[in-house]
Amino acid sequence: MxxxxxxxxxxxxxxxxxxxxxxxxxxxxxxxxxxxxxxxxxxxxxxxxxxxxxxxxxxxxxxxxxxxxxxxxxxxxxxxxxxxxxxxxxxxxxxxxxxxxxxxxxxxxxxxxxxxxxxxxNVPWKSNLEGSEKTKAVLHEYQEKVRNAKNIVVAGAGPTGVETAAELAFEYKGKKEVTLVTAGKTILPGLPPSVIKFATNQLASLGIKTIYSARVEAEFPSGNATELALSTGEKMTTDLYLPTIGxxxxxxxxxxxxxxxxxxxxxxxxxxxxxxxxxxxxxxxxxxxxxxxxxxxxxxxxxxxxxxxxxxxxxxxxxxxxxPPMIAVTLGRSKGTGRRGNMKFPSIVVYFVKGKTLFTEKLPKYISGAEF
The missing domain is CATH 3.50.50.60 (FAD/NAD(P)-binding domain)
Known part of the structure; x- marks a missing residue:
């Protein structure tokens, strides 16, 4: 056996x-x-x-x-x-x-x-080691924080950070201020220039402010807000801080x-x-x-x-x-970008393949085993 x-x-x-x-x-x-x-x-x-x-x-x-x-x-x-x-x-x-x-x-x-x-x-990007109920609780907590926030700072401009900032800006269309902070000189480091350029332009069109060459080094509670200390010496106050690094x-x-x-x-x-x-x-x-x-x-x-x-x-x-390296990055609920090798994916392809549902239709298949 x-x-x-x-x-x-x-x-x-x-x-x-x-x-x-x-x-x-x-x-x-x-x-x-x-x-x-x-x-x-x-x-x-x-x-x-x-x-x-x-x-x-x-x-x-x-x-x-x-x-x-x-x-x-x-x-x-x-x-x-x-x-x-x-x-x-x-x-x-x-x-x-x-x-x-x-x-x-x-x-x-x-x-x-x-x-x-x-x-x-304690962020909702991954399952919590304390179990599913804790993961749900953290997700619900952040949904409420997003609902109440007037301005949001997302730290990290890898795929998760870019997708998060874009989802928020797409949903609220200027009603909430969304800022993306990255330690790099570009967003999506390591991807082809054509992909970076398209994503950068799309984030700008969504009204997202991007701060380059800066990292959040510390965060301090300040009433109902959070004060952030950046590596540049600048300080920011935000209603909601969303780190996507690490x-x-x-x-x-x-x-x-x-x-x-x-x-x-x-x-x-x-x-x-x-x-x-x-x-x-x-x-x-x-x-x-x-x-x-x-x-x-x-x-x-x-x-x-x-x-x-x-x-x-x-x-x-x-x-x-x-x-070849391959990745698809959603940019809100209508556009996206990505690459296979050095080839840039058309935005419409990323939207239909990933952005429309974020593959949630596969969840029941993973549970039942039909996916395998």
Missing amino acids: STIVILGGSYVGLAVAHSLLKYTAKDVKGLKVVVVSPNTHLYWNLASVRAIVPGQMNDEKVFQEIAPGFAKYPSESYELIVGAATGVDPTSKTVTIKTASGTSEQKYTHLVIATGSRSEG VIPNTEFLPKSILGGRGDVQVDSFLKVKGVEGVWAAGDVVDIQAKQMAFAALQAKALAKNLDLVLKNQPPVKYSTDG
């Missing part, structure tokens, strides 16, 4: 779990998949930049319960544990898990690390020997964790590609395939990271 323990119940974890249960379990007798997640619901955080705007997305659009999607599988083939891993012992192949009822240990044949990442600060991999519970300097899990070209037996990883916990959902989906598919092969006593295949 083989037991696959998957740590994380988000995009990668669910993709691997459903793939194993739908396909591998048909040929590998006695296979059991155990999913460990602090969250009872999958949070479609890709849409968080729009969900913070009151009235744009109700909870059902961005949260769906995980458990019903597994009900169709034989009960002996899977287990869902609402809890968090607090330790891993690769030698004994054991995971220590903390749940509401206490601490327990779970043995594994293979372990999949898909615990994702979290944002710096992503922390959720890997503190893992042995330091398998982590890199920034806390990322070190994997080989097969997505196997280096230096240990029977451990795999993908998504935001690894550093082989940009931390984007598109790459996480590709990694999850490859990892599930390799587990399938190994469980059938066949050699795994290498995961290629050689494809």
Whole structure:
């Protein structure tokens, strides 16, 4: 009997779990998949930049319960544990898990690390480690803050910051002052000049003020407002401060020997964790590609395939990271930009592919397994 323990119940974890249960379990007798997640619901955080705007997305659009999607599988083939891993012992192949009822240990044949990442600060861009209800509470809190704010400062001009500022400015059309602060000389650093130029012009047309070559170094409560100290020496007062800088991999519970300097899990070209037996990883916990959902989906598919092969006593295949860089950035609810390699995506394409729904139609498919 083989037991696959998957740590994380988000995009990668669910993709691997459903793939194993739908396909591998048909040929590998006695296979059991155990999913460990602090969250009872999958949070479609890709849409968080729009969900913070009151009235744009109700909870059902961005949260769906995980458990019903597994009900169709034989009960002996899977287990869902609402809890968090607090330790891993690769030698004994054991995971220590903390749940509401206490601490327990779970043995594994293979372990999949898909615990994702979290944002710096108590902001709604990622799932909260305290669970789905806490994530919902934080999202609702920011919806209310957005509703009451007259001026909003967004810090960080990567994709999340640009999309957030654009969503707010598109919705309120000058009724709220939106300022974007970036440490760089441009927004969307690292993207082709044509993409940057288009996005810069679109943000300006939405009435967004952009402050370049400055970073927020400190924030201080000031009554119902927040005072920000910038690296330029300037101070700003805002009703709402939205930092979009910094992503922390959720890997503190893992042995330091398998982590890199920034806390990322070190994997080989097969997505196997280096230096240990029977451990795999993908998504935001690894550093082989940009931390984007598109790459996480590709990694999850490859990892599930390799587990399938190994469980059938066949050699795994290498995961290629050689494809052209690709990203799509929404700019409000009517435009967008992005790139594949050095080719700029037409705005209308980004709108129809991503901007119209932010892929929320995929949420039920991730829950049911129909996406995989």
